[in-house]
Amino acid sequence: MYKKIPLMRLGACGAGILLLSSQAAYASGTQTFTKELLTAASAKPGExxxxxFKLACSSLTSDCGNLTLEDTLPTGLEALSCVVPSGFTTVSCDASNPVIKVTKNDVFNGGDSFIIEVNTRVKLGTAAGTLLANTATSLITSPDTPENGSLPSTASEVTVSASAPNWSITKARISPATNLKPAPDTDVxxxxxFCSNTAVGNVSLAGVVLKDVFPAGAVVVNAGDATTVSGNEMSWDLGNQDLATLYAGKDYNSQNCIVKAYTLRYPVATFPINTSITNTLSATGTPEGGHKGRLVLMRSSPKLSVSQLLAWD
Known part of the structure; x- marks a missing residue:
């Protein structure tokens, strides 16, 4: 931005000659910028x-120039969204870019003050104890003094807290309906x-195997997509269950399940009327991220849906 400033007037032969010169005009307002943490000082992966961001331009006679905000997130954080006031443009603020960038559409005028809310998330798999230090910078184009052109502000650090396996298994009879008694020698x-109850604070699993042990003598009518059927056991090799893959595009606070189905038949010669039949469902897997031991889940109580009572009339 430039302005014309008269320098002098010279007289020659009774005529006035006006000489003009160009001079750069700088923003002379003073900006202030702070970044503050709104949530707790510790957070689990997925949380x-x-x-x-608080911004202000202090001046009664001038502006603070053109404004750009940049925030390069640490490795363990990813951007979710930015809530900006009218007159601002969000250039980048999502998980695909580690740099948050917001610009003001018009000049940053004296007396202006603004608040911008930034939502981020701890990346899944980030190790417990990791310190997340986050510094954002407010950049002014053509400031009157260099020190007013770039103002960094660092929020309080966030410490990543420990995760633990949070998975579950369920089993239900879907046919015939649970309020009906199966007839002899009919399909059941x-x-x-196999469910991740939440991504937040959970850990991925390696080598997951889901197994159902049913009473000997039951006939497998349809094994679905079971990996192995042997004797009175049916199993599904679910491989590695990576939370980032499982929850891609989904709510991290929701339950996310892998669903399997199969059909058995209980011959009346082997299972007389009023026989109580218990099928035991189990799952095993190795937690990732340095967690020791294996995860073992079992459901076999007659009070649960994994046990069925065949009461034929």
Whole structure:
């Protein structure tokens, strides 16, 4: 931005000559910028971490110039969204870019003050004890003094807290309906679920195997997509269950399940009327991220849906 400033007037032969010169005009307002942490000082992988940017331009006679905000997130954080006031443009603020960038559409005028809310999330798999230090910078184009052109502000650190396996299994009879008694020698269908209860604070699993042990003598009518059927056991090799893959595009606080189904038949010659039949569902897997031991889940109580009572009339 430039302005014309008269320098002098010279007289020659009774005529006035006006000489003009160009001079750069700088923004002379003083900006202030702070970044503050709004959520707790510790967070689990998958948990949301919120920040607030506070900006102001102090001047009664001038502006602070053109404004750009940049925030390069640490490795363990990813951006979710930015809530900006009218007159600002969000250039980048999502998990695909580690740099948050917001610009003001018009000049940053004296007396202006703004608040910007920034929502981030601890990346899944981030190790416990990791310190997340986050510095944002407010950049002014053509400031009157260099020190007014770039103002960094660092929020309070966030410490990543420990995760633990949070998975479950369920089993239900889906046919005939649970309020009906199966007739002798008819098909009985089941649904089994292997579920991550939440991504937040959970850990991925390696080598997951889901197994259902049913009474000897039961006939497998339809094994679905079971990996192995042997004797009175049916199993599904679920491989590695990576939380980032399982929850891609989904709510991290929701339950996410892998569903399997199969059908058995209980011959009346082997299972007389009023026989109580218990099927035991189990799952095993190795937690990732340095967790020791194996995860073992079992459901076999007659009070649960994994046990069925065949009471034929």
């Amino acid at each position: 949301t971490v919120k920040y607030r 269908s089941y649904q089994v679920n």
